Amino acid sequence: MKKCCKSIRTIVECVLVVLVGGLAIALINRIPDSSEPKVKNIIYLIGDGMGISHITSTMIAQQYTPLALERAEYVGLQKTYSSNNLITDSAAAGTALSAGTKTYNGAIGVDDNKQPVENIREVAEKMGMATGVVATYAVTHATPAAFMGHTESRNQQDLIAEQFLDTNVDVFFGGGQKYFMQRADSLDLVGKLQEKGYTIATSLEEIADIKEGKVGVLAARKGLPTMLKGRGNFLPEATTKALEILTANAKKNKSGFFLMVEGSQIDGEAHANNLEGVVAEIVDFDAAVKIAFDYADKHPGTLVVVTADHETGGLTIINNNNKFDVAENPIAYHFSTGGHSGGMVPIFAYGAGAEAFSRVLENTDIPLIMKSLLAE
Numbered sequence: 001m002k003k004c005c006k007s008i009r010t011i012v013e014c015v016l017v018v019l020v021g022g023l024a025i026a027l028i029n030r031i032p033d034s035s036e037p038k039v040k041n042i043i044y045l046i047g048d049g050m051g052i053s054h055i056t057s058t059m060i061a062q063q064y065t066p067l068a069l070e071r072a073e074y075v076g077l078q079k080t081y082s083s084n085n086l087i088t089d090s091a092a093a094g095t096a097l098s099a100g101t102k103t104y105n106g107a108i109g110v111d112d113n114k115q116p117v118e119n120i121r122e123v124a125e126k127m128g129m130a131t132g133v134v135a136t137y138a139v140t141h142a143t144p145a146a147f148m149g150h151t152e153s154r155n156q157q158d159l160i161a162e163q164f165l166d167t168n169v170d171v172f173f174g175g176g177q178k179y180f181m182q183r184a185d186s187l188d189l190v191g192k193l194q195e196k197g198y199t200i201a202t203s204l205e206e207i208a209d210i211k212e213g214k215v216g217v218l219a220a221r222k223g224l225p226t227m228l229k230g231r232g233n234f235l236p237e238a239t240t241k242a243l244e245i246l247t248a249n250a251k252k253n254k255s256g257f258f259l260m261v262e263g264s265q266i267d268g269e270a271h272a273n274n275l276e277g278v279v280a281e282i283v284d285f286d287a288a289v290k291i292a293f294d295y296a297d298k299h300p301g302t303l304v305v306v307t308a309d310h311e312t313g314g315l316t317i318i319n320n321n322n323k324f325d326v327a328e329n330p331i332a333y334h335f336s337t338g339g340h341s342g343g344m345v346p347i348f349a350y351g352a353g354a355e356a357f358s359r360v361l362e363n364t365d366i367p368l369i370m371k372s373l374l375a376e
């Protein structure tokens with residue numbers, strides 16, 4: 001009898017724990033709502049080189065305090081291979097993620113026949129939406145370049161910079177003065193951009209009072225410093241500023257907006273097999289993810305997709321002694337390459353339309369799904 005009472009009490013306690021636990025989860029996570037309006041705004045965050053072990057390493061470094069990206073309502077995986085290589089580079093992956101076309105390594109916004117392919121930012125621009133790109137490396141570097149230009153080679157960064165003039169992009173924040181302001185030819189790209197109505201600055205501080213319009217910030221000659229070398233809050237601050245300006249411009253156009261944000265330097269730290277650097281870059285990128293998710297909470301109709309272009313470093317988290325029954329088993333981080341690897345990378349989706357990404361996808365599916373969601 002006593003034993004029975006005890007087990008009944010245990011059941012009641014269990015039910016209570018589940019109920020309270022469920023409530024806590026409900027409070028932490030926004031419940032996907034079937035009345036969520038159609039997709040009006042898209043925030044697309046790409047962690048360059050960010051594999052699952054890079055994210056796990058960051059979780060371990062933070063002692064499993066949840067990352068912002070863990071708020072994702074739907075999670076998927078994507079296959080990263082390019083058209084001519086099982087191991088993609090950032091240019092082919094950027095083109096796949098921007099235009100929905102598998103292409104050869106090195107290609108920026110062109111297909112295997114070197115013909116331009118339309119990217120999702122251009123689709124949004126054609127629909128009258130405000131658009132922007134934010135990066136911590138040069139805005140002409142592979143990933144943002146794939147949302148801005150079309151060149152046979154990722155090395156044609158002078159040409160990619162010129163192609164910014166062919167777009168109607170509202171904001172571009174990152175590095176790359178070399179390709180706009182310090183060019184080998186005499187082309188005055190800054191002057192031409194100003195003629196088109198852009199304010200061009202070299203720091204976010206300079207544009208603190210600007211709330212709308214066309215704005216470019218080129219905050220470094222090529223890339224900004226890494227987090228370990230003192231980049232500070234550029235990425236989260238640039239993301240906040242871009243959202244402020246895009247929101248104002250979209251309101252004026254009576255449209256929505258498209259913003260791509262790249263955590264550019266996770267990749268470089270992983271190429272250098274520098275785990276501390278990888279973690280610092282992901283913590284910074286995650287701060288931008290938080291800003292995007294918070295924006296979606298306050299602005300129904302906003303879709304946020306967080307993914308990577310490929311994994312860099314072949315990072316694994318291993319046990320040093322293979323004795324799994326030892327308490328406090330020491331772990332070690334092992335990079336198997338100074339290059340990229342071919343594993344699938346995660347997709348974290350949040351807000352309007354997010355459920356469409358909860359699958360195993362090709363990298364090329366992502367912009368195509370975004371396009372179909374915008375067309376609804």
Ligand SMILES: [Zn+2]
Nearest residue numbers: 048049090309
């Ligand atoms: Zn990359």
